[in-house]
Amino acid sequence: MSSLTISKLHKSFGPVEVLKGVDLEAETGEFIALVGPSGCGKSTLLAMIAGLETVSSGEIRIDGKLVNSVAPKDRDIAMVFQSYALYPTMTVRENITFGMESRRVPRAAQAEAVKRVASLLQIEPLLQRKPGQLSGGQRQRVAMGRALVRDPKLFLFDEPLSNLDAKLRVEMRSEIKRLHQRVGKTTIYVTHDQVEAMTLASRIAVMYRGELQQFAEPREVYDRPTNMFVAGFMGSPSMNFIPARLADGGGVAVVDGPDGARAALALARPLTNAGSDRAVVLGVRPEHISPARGNGFAGKPGLAMLDAMVELVEPTGAETMIGLRHGEREIVARFDPDDAPRVGETITLALDMAKACLFDAQSERLIG
């Protein structure tokens, strides 16, 4: 049973088309992350699910019921806003009960619900305070409390963590994950942070320019991105794109190096029907590049070698980012700190071809 179904959804603001036919569906209890750069239409999509924006064309169904023109209050949803949107003149308790007051829930039931949510989020000591007297993290909790106090069919989160500092963000992220595991409600979570999407979601919807690029489980989005946009957007530092040509009947990608030198990289999955001399882009994530030295590297299967010059060494503690130059291209690799080379050195890189993605240079789509 899917609790949210979106089909062929379009949205235009005047002449500007913000959503160009989005299809999406969420199973009951699922955690869907809508991710994409700013302006990709993800927040608009969320606002349309909430009923805060009108639908230009297409369908939104919640629990099978068409809700295109149903008022927000009748959609049985709860939403957490980026700005938290706590009512500044009300206490935390009044903020949480406002929705129930509007729906004329009996006082006793209200008190019961507040108690449950307050203990769930550990905000009991804050109930009598005004939002202005709370820290960012506390406000965040109250905003979630206001959503949790109802028992909606759908939870909507609009970039809820982007106003928190880095440390708190990580904490609240795990807290949201725990909460979702405990409450088990269908959740739609908008974020521009691909790490949040990866860590929280059961499925990720990557959006770009009003179109859904890929809708799949986090691992698949990361390992097998459908196109170069998704590949570049997910992961930090982002995937290296190395232009190449297919040769040898589709079994080898040839990369032009400096001074006319060429490197032939054997593909782990040869493209038999792709034809020779086709322009492709080889996508390799930084963590799939390692230094080709030490014992028995050359013998390992699925590795391809490439020489590059070290331009930049950035230790982050757990790992060290290496900025490399191969001809005119920059390549970023993620090394173990013990393997870090010196700046200026030319080293041989081992690319894990089994993990590499191959894109068509023209269409930018994944071909292998």
Place this chain on the structure above:
Amino acid sequence: MANATLSAIDFDPAYARAARRYFIGRVGVYSFLILFAFIYLLPLFVIVANSFRPLPEIIQNGLIGIPHSLSLKAWGQAWDSYCVSGTCEGMHRNFFNSLEMTIPATIISTLLGLMNGYILSKWRFRGSEILFTCMTFGVFMPGQLSLMPWAFILGKLGLANSIGGLILIHCVQGLSFTTLFCRNYYLSIPDDLIKAARIDGAGFWRIFFKIVLPLSPPILIVTVIWQFTGIWNDYLFGVVFSSGRGQPITASLIGMASGGISVRVYDVMSAGVLIGAIPPLLIYFFGGKYFVRGLTQGAIK
């Protein structure tokens, strides 16, 4: 170390010059400020002093002078016994006329402004921006432009020469100001609050009363002060659309000056002017700091 203390005691001509220049500069600035404060406050002083000086003393010593003896007689006369155009009951009736006109007109125009501002900022609809532009046009329109239309409308409604007519005029004339104030203030209330409330199940009125209105005191004070002083001090509509005992106090003051008596009663005139000025002064006195605060709110953050 010893050197440093020594040189501090030493006479430093550059430092002394700078200090002298600073001192002269300060003296200049303060003299300038005091001079202008004096010029600005002099009329108020003259009026207040004359309202307490007996008339013979004013005539003898001139309009500008320190009171030699204090008398409340002029205030009493101005309030209930001075004769203006044949009736000898002072200005208390006109004072109450002004109150009767100003209080309802202030309340009504402020309420309408709050509602307009709420709708034009938070419940936009097709054409709402154009509507708002048209409404703010009234801010720049001189009152005399609308005299003839008003004469026509009041005549049709049977409200000519009545307090009710003046209330109507001031409500409509003030609407563009109150709408402008409130709408611009409400722009600073985040739309997310309204959205959250809509999801929470609140409707138009509940959102207004529970969320928007509790956030409104700063602009409420600004609007009330603005409207109260503006309506109270209005002269044009009062003179044109009312007469005699029905006039607001601002309009009746002119009757006092052109009473046709040979002796100018400066003491009573001063007291009369002050009676007419007290309510706005009180409002500003008690609400002034909120007024300034309210005007600048949103400008900084």
